[in-house]
Amino acid sequence: MQKSRFSETFGPIFLMLGAVLLLIFARLFYIVFIAGEDYAAQAEATRTNTIPISAKRGTIYDRNGNAIAISVESTTVSCNPSMVKDASGVAKALVEIYGGEESDYYEKLTKENATFNYLYRMGDVDKGEKLSELMEQEPDKFVGVYCTSEARREYPYGSVGGQLIGRVNNDGEAICGLELEYDDILKGTDGEYVVERNETGDYAIPGSVKLDVEAVNGQDIMVSIDITMQTQVEQIISEKAAVQGESANAILMDSSTGEIYAMCSTPYFNPADPSESESGSDVVSPITTALEPGSMMKTITAMGLLESGTMTPESSVDCPVILYADEYEISDAFDRGATSLTLDQILTHSSNVGISLASDNIGAEGIYNNLQKSKVLKATGIDFPGEAAGYVTTPENWSNIARYNITFGQGVTVTPLAMARFYAAICNNGTAVTPHFLLAKTQTGERPTYDTTNLGYSETTLSDIKGMLHNVVENNESNEAGIDGFDVCGKTSTAEYSLDGSEYVTGNYNVGFCGFLNNTSLPLTCYVGITHSEATVTTTEVFHDIMKSAIEKYGIASIG
Known part of the structure; x- marks a missing residue:
């Protein structure tokens, strides 16, 4: 009976104690074996602060080894606002060294609920050294303030080639151009410093800044741009082309390899000071913008006729003064009466009527198939962001006037780069190359290969x-594109354009010239374009000046 009373009295108590002990052991097991790492991490976060280390971005070199985008050492000043003790004193010191407004620094130093804030990004090293000396002299004043080394991107040639090179922002993020295209190679991997704080987390322990994760620097690349030639091309375009229209552009490429020696479009872009550059100036229009090509398209149509066997250069077409199609009129830009023109004369005089009537020999399907064969409607595959492609509707959607218009470059769009690639293919005996910039990854010596296509x-x-x-x-009245001692081949273009996609603008045109040096030691192709200009504007002289500069610079010789 006594044992029974004991059990009845103390049994529930022991059960409760056992349950409590079981809960305690379960909690200890959870803390030690399950959540231990999380608690340790929280404790670590309480007593440490991390400061990022930017990896040094790889250098971009031009084809001759000139550095056109580099990273230089700089000093970045940052703070942990929760640890700062003398915000006013620090702000005054920063004004003395870096300039600026004391109130701006003070606001950053006292930002609530923040453990990290930049005070001055990527300043000159000598100013950083001056601040570091003050911090050593008055450590109590600068509690929570740090000076760290950071790579700053610089562009030694300013706006020259700026559109092609592109830029990165202060956080090292690639924004445009080759900087963006090859960001994975150039950027590297960031690291970090760790700063230990006292038990209460109020201030940094002196000498506690330690390297936690080492930054891995990016790799260098060499590109096909010749910065000296780029300078000359940009100067010629500015002085002789851009002043004649709304904008101007140029391409200079090796017909046999696809290497781009120079390319530009106005207005120019300065990656070193993007805030001072015009809106849209970082766009490289020969790559990103497809336009109606105008009479340059006649070369493609003529090749389709030659390839079909229906015409030779001497084959003639009876050309009226005006050609009527679907109640529309087609005429030529030069004065003439009704006459017979050979295919050679049609191209030489750029006859819209002649090329339209000649195209009857191959019809809509032949015109369309030849366009596809030429590859001008496709993106070239250039290693640059934002390349556009050309466009034309399929033949079943063509009226008679649409079919004729396409033969001389209306109702079809092509990028200047795609057109330059096609003319380069003619120079290269029918083989189209891939336009490109990257020549090599300099540390590894790796040289990429690029596709070529025989156009057939x-x-x-x-x-x-x-x-x-x-x-x-040669038969042009002024022969402005011709260069003594060289076989220069090319075609002019005067194309109408529309601002809203419905009607062509009256009195203004997109004009251009695309040509190449035939049978030379360096077979260069050059495209020059001027947008929204008068019909009297010509690009042949601009082409001449660019090619003449290239001949002199590279010692190009005629081998034919």
């Missing part, structure tokens, strides 16, 4: 069209 035109067609393009230059 016969040797006869290629020989004939070269002769016809030679005649375009």
Whole structure:
């Protein structure tokens, strides 16, 4: 009976104690074996503060080894506002060294609920050294303030090639251009410093700044740009082309390799000071903008006719003064009466009527298939962000007037780069190359390879069209594109344009010239374009000046 009373009295108590002990052991097991790492991390976060270390970005070199985008050492000043003791004193010291407004620094130093804030990004090293000396002399004053080394991006040539090179922001993020295209190679991996704080987390322990994760620097690259040639091209475009229209652009490339020696479009862009550059100036229009090409398209149409076997350069077409199609009129820009023109003369005189009537020999399907064959409607695959592609509707949607218009470059869009690639393919005996910038990853020596495509035109067609393009230059009244001692082949263009996609602007045009040096030691192709200009504006002289500069710079010799 006594044992029974004991059990009845103390049994529930022991059960309760056992349950409590079980809960305690379960909690201890959870803390030690399950949540231990989390609690340790929280404790670590309470007593430490991290400061990022930017990896040094790789250098971009031009084809001759000139550094066109570099990273230099700088000093960044940051703070942990929760640890700062003398915000007013620090702010005054920063004004003395870096300038600026004391109130701006004070606001950053006293920001609530913040453990990190930048005070001055990427300042000169000598100013950083001056601040560091003050911090050593008055450590109590600068509690919670740190000076760390950081790489700053600089562009030694300013706006020259700026659109192509692109830029990064202060956080090292690539924004545009080759900086963006090859960001994965250039950027590297950031590291971090760790700063230990006292038990209460109020201030940093002296000498406690330690490297926690080492930054891995980015890799260097070499690109095809010749910064000296780029300078000359930009100067010529500014002085002789841009002043004649709303904007101007140029491409200079190796017809046999696709290497871009120079490319630009106005207005120019300065990556070193983007705030002072015009809106949209970081766009490289020969790559990113497709336009109606105008009479440059006649070369493609003529090649389709030659390749079909329906015409030779001497084949003639009876050309009325005005050609009527679907109640529309097609006429030529030069005065003439009704006459017979050979295909060679049609190209030389740039006859809209002649090329339209000649195209009847291959019809809509032949015109369309030849456009596809030329590859001008496709993106070239250049290693640059934002490349556009050309466009044309399929033949079943063509009226008679639409079909004729396409033969001389209306109702179809092409990028200047795609057109330059096509003319380069003619120079390169029918093989189209991939336009490109990257030549090598300098640390590894790796050199990328690029696709080439045989467009499928016969040797006869290629020989004939070269002769016809030679005649375009030689038989031009002023022969401004011609260069003594060289076989210059090319075609002019005067294209109407529309601002709203409905009607063409009256009195203004997009004008251009695309041509190449035939049979030379360096087979360069050059495209020059001027947008929204008068019909009397010509780009042949601009082409001449660019090519002449290249001939002199590279010692190009005629080998034909």
